[in-house]
Amino acid sequence: MTVVGPFGLRVRDQALEADVQAALTAVEEGLVEATKSTVPFITEAAQHLMHAGGKRFRPLLVMLSAQFGDPHAPGVVPSAVVVELTHLATLYHDDVMDQAAVRRGVASANANWDNSVAVLTGDFLFARASQVLADLGPEAVRVQAEAFERLVTGQILETAGPGAGDPVEHYLEVIAGKTGSLVAVSCRFGAMMCGADEGVVSTLTQYGERIGTAFQLADDVLDIASDSHESGKTPGTDLREGVATLPVLRLRAHAASSRGTAADRELCALLDSDLATDEEGHARALALLRAHPALEQARRDTVRYAEEARAALSPLPDSAAKAALSALCDAVVHRAG
Template sequence: MAVAAEVQAPPRFSAVATELKDKLSGELTKVNDVILDNLSSSVPLIPQVAKHLIAAGGKRLRPLLTLAAADLAGSSAQAPKLLAAAVELIHAATLLHDDVVDDSALRRGLKTANVVFGNKESILVGDFLFARAFELMVKTDSLRALDILSRAACTISEGEVLQLETQSNVTTQRDTYIRVVSAKTAALFAAATHAGAVVANADATAEKALADYGLNFGIAYQLVDDALDYAGEAGSLGKTAGDDFREGKMTLPVILAIEMARNDDERAFWERTLGQGQQRDGDFERACQLIGRDDLITRSLEEAQAYAEKAATALSVLPPSPLRQTLEDLTISSVIRRS
């Protein structure tokens, strides 16, 4: 009798992220040193606020992807490290601003900087980090890398504004939501890998492949993050479960739920809770129940998987290597992440 082949479980996202960090540990240590050096200021409050966020940890995914892109293109020089530090500072700046806009209370499992230090302080230190990031970009002596990250910074801001326009708008369509995700989150992933390839003098084929990888991985990553907010697992990601619901954010699970509403009562529920922001005890639980009834978390993750597969496929034009394989594993495992 034939024995069925054993199906190997895909690696956990946290394990693959650690693997990537281990492969690039020497370079990442130098990047972290550059980041810390650029938090210094004669105004003591600036490093206090910045270090509150940056020292809280995080996976350092974006700088790691910058380093990985440069390594795949054949460079381990100083410029990619400066660029990786700039990418992380841009990311940190956007988080400081996001937490003020969203009135968030928790980030990476700790109280947000705006709760600890204040909204004004968070916004101004975020501006400081943006400025430091651009100083680092100039030091790479790459006008193309500067152009890529400058454009990304503009796109991120556009994504934030577009998200504000869609907030509490229960007529938001999934195409608009993907535009928000592409701009607000994926643009920096794409810029990280694209600019990393550029400063490593990658050829046009490798440059495009790495840019496409970053963009599609970024979209998949945010789709999963938004889905987990309604799966009761957001707490493991360092934020409070239900934050998106309470803020009236139109993410894919609720867009699908509104499309599939079976009666006027359900449509009225979404209009009251998200459209009008009139939320009561038990509303988040009902939202999760409606989303779970039609298995919309799975549908959201399936869409994320399609983008993750696009990301992995984009790398197929590059020579096979352990690092390329780790990047492919990273994007595929991101869809099943729980930590």
């Protein structure tokens, strides 16, 4: 059994391992080329988060999905470059919106330079992703455009809030747009580019949608439960910025129910205070959330989506690639503890 890629997937098949490792190496080379500019400062800013690492979860999904056809087809690696460039671009923009200081264990672009540089660098990466995408044909452009619309819609929904709707359901809709859409496209591109039939493309797209949601929910848990070494960012970043992720939403729902206690309501009040400037309050809120059943509930939600992803694979024939995609469900759950 061998660990493949920064995400830590364990692969039992040597041929699959060799294919995926070689393809991910080619993706890294493609990312370096795609982020170069004739202006040295733009290259430095565009490669800032790329060189900081990252799990390359989306390119890995492209490669595994491409195993259901010709994994060496010419569009496979470029499509993985497209999804990773798009993902990187969103990180630059997200960090500005969240006023985040750390990303992937290094200073965020907005902290390292300023908001304007971070936003414009994200735009530059979107432009480079579009250039690579244009060579993959009109269907690939359409698929990416639809996913990008969903991604932006998810961000807008998050900004607008749930209104009178159920906050948990609203949040899951946000996650499906912000994260699930691009992860689903990763699987779809891999299957499309390798020449898989339409049924396989559809199955892998459904898998990607579910594993993408599980992946984000695992990040929500990590933001509360991990240290900065595990998550690559300051623990409780979302709490500090007042972003209500699933553990917080589960806490609020519990506090508002007949099972809610005075301690639950006090914790909610603490979360509503200015944790961005209150270090003691932030530390106390983190400690209380780590001990609250809401965190375990969020872990169970993560497991549920991961198991739905695994179940979505059932129509596919047994293969090393299918086994690896199933193992990814376990890897995502493991991240959430």
